[in-house]
Structure formats: structure tokens, C-alpha cells
Amino acid sequence: MIIVYESKTGFTKKYAEMLAAKTKLEVFRVDEISKISQDEEIIFLGWMKVGKIQGLNKLRNYNVKVVCGSGTGQTAEPDTETVIARNKIEDIPFFYLRGGCLPLKEIKGMDRILLSIFVKMLKSSKDRDEKTEEAISIIENGFNGVKEENLVPVLDFLNGKAKENSL
Ligand SMILES: Cc1cc2nc3c(=O)[nH]c(=O)nc-3n(C[C@H](O)[C@H](O)[C@H](O)COP(=O)(O)O)c2cc1C
Incomplete structure (x- = not known):
């Protein structure tokens, strides 16, 4: 089993590296996929953009577990x-990992345009609840939610799988 990841600003990469340190599995970027056998079992980590997990489509013919x-x-x-x-x-089992984002002014290109539109939408919403305020602040000021403890459910799942395989 190996770890493969797609990360734009580094938060998902950090999780992939933490997971590699904990599990001693080898870690690859998704654009190194040609080095990997299609039979190899893969734990994939990708950043999400409008609900789409980036990089996952490149692994459609691979053994993603x-x-x-x-x-x-x-x-x-x-x-x-x-x-x-x-x-x-x-x-396929899915785990959500809270990542983070750079302050809006440090984000470039299309992603910045999309996020700027999103912030405007949030700001113009009639009932700006706590969650909305948090989302606005996170996008404008940046945020780092990467924590080792967030990987615990993934590690528990992998340990369970390892036990199953040794039975
Ligand atoms: C244009 C854009 C769209 C995003 N859409 C989502 C989303 O739909 N759901 C979500 O949870 N996070 C979304 N995010 C937040 C990123 O997925 C999050 O910041 C991620 O941890 C970044 O990982 P990376 O540093 O590895 O690139 C979006 C970020 C950008 C820039």
C-alpha cells in the first residue's frame, strides 16, 4: 500500500507526509502516478474544489482503497x-480532513476569482450566522486546520484493515 496526494497550497501535502510518517508507507504526488503499478493499493488524499476531490480522476484505473x-x-x-x-x-471509504487556506490576497488566478465571488455571496447573505462569519474570515485571513489528531479515524481504519489481513 502507498499514499498518493494532490495538493495546491500544501495543506493536503502536510497530511500526506504526516500519514507517511505514522504508517511508514511511501508517498507520491499524483503526477508521479506513472511510476506506480496499477495493482498497488492506494490511499488517496486530495484537496476539494467545489466538492470535487482534485486529482482523483487521474487514478480511475488504479486500485484506490x-x-x-x-x-x-x-x-x-x-x-x-x-x-x-x-x-x-x-x-470506497471516504474520510474528511480539515485542511486550510492561504489568505485571499495570496491566492492567484481562477481560484482567487472563484473565492472572491464566494466571499461576496457570503457577505450579501441575509442571515449571516456564526458559520458564515467563520467562512468569510477564513477566506479573507487564511487558516490552518491541519492537526495530527484529524488523521486518527484514517489510522484506525488502516489498523483494522491490517488486522483483517493477518487473520
Ligand atoms: C476555488 C476553491 C474552491 C474550494 N472549494 C471547496 C469545497 O467545495 N469544499 C471544501 O471543503 N473546501 C473547498 N476549498 C478549500 C480547499 O479545499 C482547502 O483549502 C484545502 O485544504 C486546500 O488544500 P491544499 O493546500 O492541499 O491545496 C476550496 C478552495 C478553493 C481555492
């Missing part, structure tokens, strides 16, 4: 069920 998506919310956004359906991973 676990998928982790990183986003900035406390939970997967729009919600776990939508993420699973939108990424067609109904038959």
Missing part, C-alpha cells in the same frame, strides 16, 4: 453525501 478529501470547513462541504456522489466514490 481509501479516499481522503481536505477542505476548510469543520465538515465536508457542501456535505459528505454530496461529496461522495459528486466524486463517484460510493464503494
